[in-house]
Amino acid sequence: MNHIALKMLMGDKSKYIGIVMGLTFASLIMTQQPAIFLGLMTRTYSFISDVGLPDIWVMDSKVQFVDDIKPLQDTELYRVRGISGVEWAMPMYKGLLKARLTDGRFQTCNVVGLDDATLIGGPPVMLEGKIEDLRRSDSVIVDIDGARDKLGKPSPIPGGKRIPLKVGDSLELNDHRAIVVGIAKVSRTFQSQPVVYTTYSRAKSYAPRERKLLSFILVKAKKGQNLAELTRRIREATGLAAYTQEEFKTLTYEYFMHNTGIPINFGTSVLLGFIVGAAIAGQTFYNFTLGNLLQFGVLKAMGTSNWILLRMILLQAVLVGSIGYGLGVGLTALFGHAMRHSILAFRFPWQLLIFSGAGVSLICVFAAMISIVKVIRLEPAIVFKG
Amino acid sequence: MNLAVRCQDLVKTYDTGGQKVTALNGINLEIEAGELMMLVGPSGCGKTTLISVMAGILDQDDGSCEVFGENLLNMRSRDKLNFRARNIGFVFQAYNLLPSLNAAENVSVPLIINGMKRVEAERKAISVLEHVGLGERWQSLPSQLSGGQQQRVAIARALVHSPRLIVCDEPTSALDHETGHNVMTLLKDVALHKDRTLVIVTHDARIFDFADRIAEMDDGHIIKVKDTK
Numbered sequence: 001m002n003h004i005a006l007k008m009l010m011g012d013k014s015k016y017i018g019i020v021m022g023l024t025f026a027s028l029i030m031t032q033q034p035a036i037f038l039g040l041m042t043r044t045y046s047f048i049s050d051v052g053l054p055d056i057w058v059m060d061s062k063v064q065f066v067d068d069i070k071p072l073q074d075t076e077l078y079r080v081r082g083i084s085g086v087e088w089a090m091p092m093y094k095g096l097l098k099a100r101l102t103d104g105r106f107q108t109c110n111v112v113g114l115d116d117a118t119l120i121g122g123p124p125v126m127l128e129g130k131i132e133d134l135r136r137s138d139s140v141i142v143d144i145d146g147a148r149d150k151l152g153k154p155s156p157i158p159g160g161k162r163i164p165l166k167v168g169d170s171l172e173l174n175d176h177r178a179i180v181v182g183i184a185k186v187s188r189t190f191q192s193q194p195v196v197y198t199t200y201s202r203a204k205s206y207a208p209r210e211r212k213l214l215s216f217i218l219v220k221a222k223k224g225q226n227l228a229e230l231t232r233r234i235r236e237a238t239g240l241a242a243y244t245q246e247e248f249k250t251l252t253y254e255y256f257m258h259n260t261g262i263p264i265n266f267g268t269s270v271l272l273g274f275i276v277g278a279a280i281a282g283q284t285f286y287n288f289t290l291g292n293l294l295q296f297g298v299l300k301a302m303g304t305s306n307w308i309l310l311r312m313i314l315l316q317a318v319l320v321g322s323i324g325y326g327l328g329v330g331l332t333a334l335f336g337h338a339m340r341h342s343i344l345a346f347r348f349p350w351q352l353l354i355f356s357g358a359g360v361s362l363i364c365v366f367a368a369m370i371s372i373v374k375v376i377r378l379e380p381a382i383v384f385k386g
Numbered sequence: 387m388n389l390a391v392r393c394q395d396l397v398k399t400y401d402t403g404g405q406k407v408t409a410l411n412g413i414n415l416e417i418e419a420g421e422l423m424m425l426v427g428p429s430g431c432g433k434t435t436l437i438s439v440m441a442g443i444l445d446q447d448d449g450s451c452e453v454f455g456e457n458l459l460n461m462r463s464r465d466k467l468n469f470r471a472r473n474i475g476f477v478f479q480a481y482n483l484l485p486s487l488n489a490a491e492n493v494s495v496p497l498i499i500n501g502m503k504r505v506e507a508e509r510k511a512i513s514v515l516e517h518v519g520l521g522e523r524w525q526s527l528p529s530q531l532s533g534g535q536q537q538r539v540a541i542a543r544a545l546v547h548s549p550r551l552i553v554c555d556e557p558t559s560a561l562d563h564e565t566g567h568n569v570m571t572l573l574k575d576v577a578l579h580k581d582r583t584l585v586i587v588t589h590d591a592r593i594f595d596f597a598d599r600i601a602e603m604d605d606g607h608i609i610k611v612k613d614t615k
Contacts (some may be wrong), residue, residue, distance in 0.1 A: 003504055004487065011486020072566045100432045193459065279440040298482045301443045303471025303499045305464065383482060 001304065005312035008292055009319065017290065018284040019367075020322045020327070026277015026363055030270055030334055031348075031356040037266035038352070039345030044256045045249040046187035047110075051092075051121045054218035055227055058089070058234055059247045061241040064256035066248065067191065071093055071212035072240065079238050080217050085230045087220040090115040093203040094215040096193065099151065100172035107150050110193045111173065113203025120220055122184075123197055128167050129182025131308020134199055140173075141182035146194020146370040147342075173206040191254070192343060207275060233333065274359050281324070289371035301380040309375050313368050321364035325357060388550055389415040390583035391440050395449035398435050409435040410446065411606030419550070419582040422596060422607055423575075425587045427603035433587040436603070437553040440585060442470045454525040466513075471499045475544030479556035481507040481536040489515055489539045496547040514542045519578055534565035541573060554586040558593055570596045 010016050046055070049064055058080055080089040093113030100147050114121045114134065122131045123141060133139055141150060142165060151171065152162030165171070167178045178198070198206070204213050219242070221230050222327045227244045231345035234242035243251060257263050289296070296309055338347045396413035399406050409432040417423045425433040438444035439451050442458045450457055454473065458466060475496070476482075483492045493511035498504060512524045516537040520531075528536050537557060542559045544552050557573065558566030580585055586597070594600060594614070602610040 002500060004484065004498070007486045007491070008484065011484075027589060150433050202431070202570055285402055295484050298476070298478075298484070299495070299499070300443070301470070303467045303474075362484050381438045383443070383476065383478060 001312055002315055003309050004277035004299075005315045006319065008295065009288075010376040011127045012291065015288040016286055016320070019281050019288065020324050022277055022280030022284055023321055023324020023360055023363065024327040024331070026273055026281065026359050027264040027325045027356055028278065028331050029273025029328075031329050031332040031352055033266050033273065034352055034355060035263065035336060035346050035348045036344065038349065040190065040262060041256060042252055043188055043190040043192075043345050044064075047094075048190055048245060048249050048252065050124045050187050051218065052124065052245075053120055053220065053247070054090070055221045056231055056234065056242050056244055057213070058219055058238070058240050058242045059219035063241060064259075065252040067094075068255075069215045070083065071210065072214040072217070073212050076238060076240060077214060077217050080234060080240075083230075083233055083237050083370070086223050087173065087222045089119075089220075090118060090120045090218045091200050091214050092121050092218055093213060093215040095201050095203075095205065095207055097173055097206055099178075099194075099196070099378050101151060101153070102169070102171070103154050105384065108193055108198045109146070109151075109173070110189065111196045111198065111203055111206060113198055113200040115218075116199045116201050118200070122162075123186050123195075127185050131197075133181035134197065136179075136181055137294075138170075138177050138179045138197065139181040139195040139203075140171075140178040141184050141374070142180055143186045143195040144191075145185050145186075147180075147183055147190065149194075151194050165234075174208065176206050178206075178284045180262045187237050188343070205267060227282040274363070277360075278363040278366055281320070281363050282370065285320070285367035286370050286374075288316075289313065289374055293374065294382065295380040296375045296376055297380055297382040300378060301383045305344040306376050310372050311360060311376060315373050317364040317368035317371075321360050325360040328360070329353060329356065344369060388419040389416055389452075389469055390419040390421070390454060391415070391585070393440070393449065394450045394451075396436070396439060396446050396451060397448035397595045398432075398439065398444070402452070408606050410439070412438070413449070413606070413608055415601060415608055417585060417599075419552045419583050421453050422578055422584040422586065422598045422601045424594065424597040425585065425603060426589055426594070426600055428589070428595055431603040431605045433603055434555060437555065437585055437587050440551070441474050441476065442466050460512070472547070473497065473550045473551035474554040475547070477537070477540050477544045477552065477554035477557045479559055481528070481533075481540045481560075482544070483536055485528050488525050488527055489520060489531070490544075492528070492539055493542045496543060496549075500547055511542070511546055514546045515539070516571055517543045517545075532565075533561055534569060537561060537565075537569050538572060541569070545576065548582075550582055552582065552584050554588075556583065556587065556588055556590070557586060558590050563592060566590065566593060584591070 060072055062070050077091050095111055096108050097111045099109045100106055119131050119134060127144055147165040151165045155161055165180055167180055171178050207213055221227055231242040336348050339346055393415045396410045398410040399408045417430050427433055439446050439605045445459055453474050457544035490508045490511045493514055494507035513522050517539055520538055558569055574596050597614050600614060601608050
C-alpha cells in the first residue's frame with residue numbers, strides 16, 4: 001500500500017509541490033533565521049573567544065558584558081597577581097577610539113592594548129607581519145575586515161572600491177601617529193568596528209586622559225587549580241568580578257538576550273515561519289486528503305483498514321516533510337555558504353538541524369492528524385454517492 | 387438452493403438534519419449464487435443503501451443480512467474488512483479508479499489489500515486486463531482511457547481477487563448505449579459464473595435483458611421481483 005500512497009501523493013503534482021513548498025519555506029525560515037540569530041549572538045562574545053589564553057577575566061564588578069568597560073586602577077593588577085593560585089595576570093585595555101584616516105575621515109575603532117612584555121591577548125591569526133612587531137614604535141595591528149573596508153583608503157575612481165590599508169600605512173589615533181605593522185584575522189564582533197591592536201602603554205597614550213584605564217586583567221591559573229575556587233578567591237580578595245572564559249561569554253550572551261530586542265525579533269520570525277509553514281502545508285495537505293477522500297473511501301470499501309490508511313497518510317506526510325526539510329536546510333546551507341565572506345552573521349550548528357527538524361515534524365504531524373481524523377471518520381458507503 | 391445473500395426485515399434509517407428518512411423499510415430478499423440480480427426503482431428508493439448493506443460497508447438498523455451465510459452485522463470490524471476484501475467486488479457509476487495509478491496498478495489494488503506482493507499482483511492484474519480486452523492498455527492512466535475502457539478496468543478490478551459477490555452501482559449510466567451494452571456483455575460473460583453473484587443497481591432500462599431477476603423497489607420496499615429467465 002506504500003506504493004499506492006506515494007503514487008496518490010505525487011499524482012497530484014500541483015498539490016504535492018504546494019505541500020513541499022510550504023514545508024520548505026517553514027524549514028528555511030526555522031533554520032536560516034535562528035542561524036543568523038546564533039551568528040549574531042556568537043559575535044557578542046567573539047572577542048572573548050579570540051583571546052584564548054587566559055583562564056579567568058577579572059573586571060569591575062559592575063561590568064555587564066564584554067563591551068561594557070568600567071576601568072580599574074592599575075594597582076588592581078598587582079593585587080590579583082598576589083593571589084595564590086595565579087600563574088600570571090596581565091593587563092588589557094579595550095576601548096572605542098576615533099581614528100583619523102589619511103583622507104581626513106574619522107572612524108571609531110575598537111582599540112585593544114596588550115601587555116607590553118608578553119603581548120598576551122593578541123589576535124588569534126596573523127595574516128601579515130608578526131605580533132612582536134607591536135614592540136616597534138607607534139606600531140598597530142589592524143584586522144583584515146577593518147583594513148579592507150572601514151579603514152581603507154578611498155578609491156581614486158569615484159564610486160570605486162576602497163583601497164585596503166596595508167602594512168606601512170599610517171593613521172591617527174587621538175592625535176597620535178599609528179603605523180600599521182601587521183594585518184590580523186579576528187572574529188567579527190557584534191558592533192563590527194575595526195579592531196586595532198597595540199601595546200597596553202601605547203593604548204593608554206591613545207586613550208583620552210583618565211585616572212583609570214585598565215579594562216580587564218587576564219589571569220592564567222596555576223596547573224591543577226580549581227577555576228571556580230580561584231575566581232572565588234579573586235572576588236573575595238579584590239572585590240572585583242572574576243569569571244572563567246565560559247562564564248564571561250555567558251554573562252555577555254545573556255546580557256544581549258535579556259536587554260536587546262534581538263531574541264524577540266528573531267523568535268517572532270521563527271514563529272511566523274512555523275505558523276505560515278504549518279498553515280500552508282497543513283491546509284494543502286488537508287485539501288489533498290479531502291480531494292482524495294473518495295479514493296480513500298474506495299480503498300476502505302475494498303477492505304483497507306483504518307490502520308493501513310493511517311500508515312499511508314503518515315508515509316505521505318513523512319515524505320513531504322523530509323523533502324521540505326531537506327530543501328529548507330539545503331537552502332539555508334547554501335545561503336550560509338554564499339554569505340560566508342559577507343558581514344552577515346551566520347552560525348549553523350548541528351543542534352539547529354534538530355530544532356528545525358522538530359518544527360517541520362510538528363507541522364507534518366499536525367497536517368497528518370487533521371487528515372487522518374477525516375479519513376478514519378469516513379464512511380466507506382461514500383463510494384456509492386456519485 | 388445455494389444462497390448468496392439473504393436479507394430479512396432490513397431497516398435502515400438516515401438522520402438528515404434532525405429528520406428521519408427511512409431508506410430501507412423491511413426488505414426481504416434472497417439472491418442465489420450464480421445469479422445476476424438487478425435492483426431497479428426511482429431515485430431515493432433505497433437501492434444503493436441495500437447494496438451498501440449487502441457489501442458490508444453500511445450497517446442496518448434492524449433486521450439481518452447474511453452474505454454467504456455470514457451475518458455481517460455481528461462481525462467484528464476487522465473480520466468484516468477481511469470478509470469484504472476477500473468476497474466483495476465493486477463496480478461504480480463513476481468508475482472510481484485511482485487517477486494516479488495506471489490500469490494494471492488500479493486492478494492490482496484488491497490483491498495488494500489481500501496481502502499479495504505488488505509485482506505478482508500487477509502480473510495477475512495484466513492477465514485480467516487481457517480478459518476484459520485491455521491487455522495492451524495496462525500502462526495507461528485512467529485519464530488516457532475512454533469511459534467504456536475505464537469501466538472495463540473497474541470490472542477487472544472487481545474481478546481480480548475472485549470475489550463471490552460483485553455489487554455494481556449504475557455501471558452503464560455514464561456510458562452510451564453501445565458501450566453500456568458491451569460492458570454488460572462483459573460483466574455477464576466474464577464476471578458471472580455459478581459461484582459468483584452479481585447485484586446491479588440501475589435504472590437503465592436498456593440493460594434489463596441481462597438480468598436473471600429484477601427486484602423493483604420503491605420507498606424502501608421491494609414491491610415486485612420479476613424472473614426474466
